Amino acid sequence: MNDKVFKTPSLTYIFYGLILGTFFLGSCSEKPEDIRKRPNILLLMSDNHSWNHLSCYGDPVVKTPYIDSLAKRGLRFTNAYCAAPSCTSARASMLTGMDIWKLGEGANLWGTISSDFQVHTDLLEESGYLVGHQGKGWGPGNYEAGGWERNPAGNKFDRFQDFLDQREEEQPFTYWFSSRNPHRPYADNATKGTIDLSAIEVPTYLPDNDSVRMDMADYYAEIQSFDSEVGEFFETLKASGEMENTIIIVCSDNGWQMPRGLANLYTFGTKIPMVISMPERSSGARVINDFINLSDLAPTFLELAGLQIPKEMTAKSLLNILESDKSGTIEPERDFMVTGRERHAFVRNGGAGYGGRSIVTKDFLYIRNYEPEQWPAGDPPLYGDVDAHMLHYPSPTKEYMLRYRDNEHVKELFQLAFAKRPAEELFDLRTDPDQLNNVVDQEPYQNTRKMLADRLEAYLSKTGDPRVVGGEMKWMGAKYFMDRDKHPAPSINAQEVLGLKASYSYIEDSVKQEK
Numbered sequence: 001m002n003d004k005v006f007k008t009p010s011l012t013y014i015f016y017g018l019i020l021g022t023f024f025l026g027s028c029s030e031k032p033e034d035i036r037k038r039p040n041i042l043l044l045m046s047d048n049h050s051w052n053h054l055s056c057y058g059d060p061v062v063k064t065p066y067i068d069s070l071a072k073r074g075l076r077f078t079n080a081y082c083a084a085p086s087c088t089s090a091r092a093s094m095l096t097g098m099d100i101w102k103l104g105e106g107a108n109l110w111g112t113i114s115s116d117f118q119v120h121t122d123l124l125e126e127s128g129y130l131v132g133h134q135g136k137g138w139g140p141g142n143y144e145a146g147g148w149e150r151n152p153a154g155n156k157f158d159r160f161q162d163f164l165d166q167r168e169e170e171q172p173f174t175y176w177f178s179s180r181n182p183h184r185p186y187a188d189n190a191t192k193g194t195i196d197l198s199a200i201e202v203p204t205y206l207p208d209n210d211s212v213r214m215d216m217a218d219y220y221a222e223i224q225s226f227d228s229e230v231g232e233f234f235e236t237l238k239a240s241g242e243m244e245n246t247i248i249i250v251c252s253d254n255g256w257q258m259p260r261g262l263a264n265l266y267t268f269g270t271k272i273p274m275v276i277s278m279p280e281r282s283s284g285a286r287v288i289n290d291f292i293n294l295s296d297l298a299p300t301f302l303e304l305a306g307l308q309i310p311k312e313m314t315a316k317s318l319l320n321i322l323e324s325d326k327s328g329t330i331e332p333e334r335d336f337m338v339t340g341r342e343r344h345a346f347v348r349n350g351g352a353g354y355g356g357r358s359i360v361t362k363d364f365l366y367i368r369n370y371e372p373e374q375w376p377a378g379d380p381p382l383y384g385d386v387d388a389h390m391l392h393y394p395s396p397t398k399e400y401m402l403r404y405r406d407n408e409h410v411k412e413l414f415q416l417a418f419a420k421r422p423a424e425e426l427f428d429l430r431t432d433p434d435q436l437n438n439v440v441d442q443e444p445y446q447n448t449r450k451m452l453a454d455r456l457e458a459y460l461s462k463t464g465d466p467r468v469v470g471g472e473m474k475w476m477g478a479k480y481f482m483d484r485d486k487h488p489a490p491s492i493n494a495q496e497v498l499g500l501k502a503s504y505s506y507i508e509d510s511v512k513q514e515k
Contacts (some may be wrong), residue, residue, distance in 0.1 A: 038129075038305050039278065040246040041174035043297070044233055046226045047136070047183040048262055049252035051080065051271040051510070053223055062201050062220040066231035067250050067275060073284035074248070074277030075322065079291040081360070082254045082304035085262055085269030086344045090253045090294060091138050095119040095152050097298030100340050101465040104474035105511045107342040108353070108357040110482045111475070112139050115147035118310050120298040121154045124174050127307055129234045131155065132163040135178030142481040153178075160236050174301065179229055184257050185393040186215075195220050203268070204434045205260050205417070206397060207410050215396040219256065247278040247304065247322075251294065258397055259417035263344040263385040264376070265358040265367050266435050270339045278322050286327040290334035291360075292318060314463050332508030336361045338459050342475040347384030349506050350376060353475065354385070355467060359456040365435060366452035367425040370467060381500060382488055386417065390488035391500070402498055426452070 051057065054064045069505040083093035084107070092106040093099065096117050103237065106113035125131040137153025150156075153176050157163040161177055177269045181493045195217045202208040202216065206414040230250060237243050255261045262269055273292065277284065295315035302309050303317045323328045329335075337360050343353030355370040369376070378384035383402070387395040405414040416436065426440035426449050439445045460468040467473065480486070 001233060004099070025323060035319070036256075037170075037245055038172045038275075038449055039280065040172050040242055041129075041249075041301055041304070042237065042246050043174075043176040043231065043249045043251075044121050044230050045176065045178050045250075046223070046252045046273075047179055048254060048257040049182055049223060049226070050256040050261060050268055051252075051273045051274065053220070053256065054273050060201065062223050064227040066227050066234060067273075070230075070248060070250055070277050071275045071285075073279065074275055075282065075286045075288050077274040077276070077288050077290070077292055078273050079289055079337070079362075080251065080274035080294070081291070081339055082252075082268050082294045083339060083485070084341050084414075085254045085264055085339070086116070086341060087136070087253055088139055088141050091136075092152075093293075093295040093315075094253075094297055095138060097295050097310070097315040099295070099314045099338070099463050099465070100342065101467065102312070102314065102458075102463065104496070105146075105478040107340075107475040108478055108480070109344050110142075110480050110485070111343075111478050112142050112144075112146040113138070113148075113152065114483070118312070119152045120301050121152060121174065123302060123307060123310075124305055125154070129279055129305065130167050130172065130173040130494075132157045132173070132294060132367060132410065133164075133178065134158065134160065134178040135180065137176060137178055140482070143348055145479070146480070160233055164236070164240055168365075172305070173319070177229070177233065178253075179226050181226035181229070182219050182256070184388060184395065186218035187225075188218075204303065205413060205436060206258065207267075207400060207404075207413060209400070211400045212397050215258075216416075219258075223461050236477075244279045247276065249297065250275045252292070257387050259377075259386050259401060259413075260435075262387075265339060265341055265356050265366060267360065267429075268435075270358070270360075276318075276322065278299055281327045282322045284323075288321060288327065289329050290321060290331050291337040292321075292334065293337060336455065338456060340465075343478075344385045345378065345389040346480045346482070346506055347378030347382065347389055350378060351477065351480055351486070351506065355445070357456060357460060357465070357467070359452050360429075361452070363428065363430050364448060364452060365427045366440075366449065366456060366458065368453070369421050369425070370424050372421060373424045374420070375418075376421050379506070380418075382490065382504060383418050384485075384488065390485065391490040391494040391498070393491065394493075399494065411490075414442070424449070424453070 053059050053062055056068040082090040084090050086109045089100045089108045091106050092103050092113050104109045121131050131154035133153035134157050137151045143151055197213045200213050200216050206212055251274045252272040260266050260268050267357050296318050299309045299313050299317040303319045324330050340357045342355050354374050354376050358367040378387045387398040401414050404410045424440045425437040425438045486507050487505050490500045494500055
């Protein structure tokens with residue numbers, strides 16, 4: 001057993017502290033006031049939560065006072081993205097600081113990730129940090145299959161206070177809380193009754209009716225529950241006396257679990273909220289427009305700890321932005337973001353994935369779909385890459401769109417969410433923020449299409465994406481570690497309402513697919 005993986009020996013911590021102290025004293029001996037303790041790191045992550053659904057981001061319905069208070073004393077990012085619109089790969093990218101196509105099988109949901117990859121949690125622990133996580137951490141998937149002896153997120157705890165009780169005096173820590181909120185199935189939450197259904201702003205890519213509004217109210221109630229969880233962490237941190245020396249990050253792993261959200265490269269699947277506070281080293285009440293990625297946290301944490309950033313990391317530290325006293329655009333070169341997807345759930349015959357890459361700027365979103373012959377939402381009739389992939393628990397918006405797919409008010413929206421897509425998509429975000437109108441073939445946009453396609457290709461080539469430069473794509477046909485999903489069984493209600501069978505199989509050649 002590798003001791004460094006499971007505990008931080010006090011001698012190691014003391015030795016590193018002496019080395020770090022010697023470095024600072026030697027290089028800053030004339031300015032002892034510049035000597036800083038290595039900060040604690042507290043990451044509070046929601047699950048399947050789109051960027052604009054917080055009150056500090058302007059949502060008129062959801063109430064998130066604790067997160068709002070953090071934004072007032074910290075930074076709120078308006079262009080934060082995940083590396084992939086899928087839990088496992090987005091979290092793997094955050095831990096490694098790498099794009100998903102660099103991670104082999106780690107690009108997939110319910111897969112594994114090789115222990116050959118360095119994760120910021122291990123690097124911090126080796127340097128003396130106490131490392132822990134609560135909730136999902138990396139996953140869902142099978143980390144043992146990749147050679148890990150524990151979740152790459154660190155040792156697991158049930159309570160933040162239990163974790164803090166293990167600290168040695170003055171020992172820095174990093175703790176990652178992964179909430180279940182607002183992941184489906186949504187709880188029948190009493191706070192839902194305080195939400196004004198008439199005030200909910202239904203996006204134009206979803207039908208606007210009572211069923212969808214109530215579904216969104218359930219989602220909002222879970223976000224408010226997450227905000228309460230954030231408040232509890234604040235109180236525990238204050239009681240520990242470490243509030244001022246702790247960088248706090250509140251974010252999501254990917255977009256919401258609605259049609260065209262989770263598992264899609266539209267911004268509803270990839271754009272996330274990101275609020276960061278670093279009291280001792282950063283001025284607050286700032287709004288930042290730079291394009292950043294969840295994966296940028298890994299090199300940021302390492303730089304804050306005074307550690308070398310591995311050359312394999314494709315992400316870039318945010319420390320310059322955090323320590324700036326400016327708002328708006330801090331680093332002008334951060335004017336675009338590249339994201340990608342491979343296999344999400346096991347929802348196509350034989351376990352086929354749906355590869356894609358995208359590049360988004362302030363004005364445009366360009367998407368490249370590598371398997372346009374596949375169903376992006378998963379094979380009919382379950383369309384499992386949308387919401388509840390087996391329809392085994394309630395998904396009111398998805399169920400409504402499936403049930404009324406031929407209705408004149410639903411038909412076009414159904415096609416946008418569930419039908420096959422062309423190899424290229426281009427959206428003008430200035431006039432079409434909900435990405436309803438693909439203008440890739442329109443003459444006025446041909447220069448823009450070529451510019452974005454070339455820029456995307458250049459980035460993918462630079463970062464060694466096998467889909468562009470060639471080489472093994474380890475995510476293709478990789479093992480999926482949730483066998484139940486291969487034989488989906490819709491709920492009784494879904495069977496009755498949608499006329500579904502009691503069970504299906506995605507590993508039999510005889511699977512009947514609708515045309």
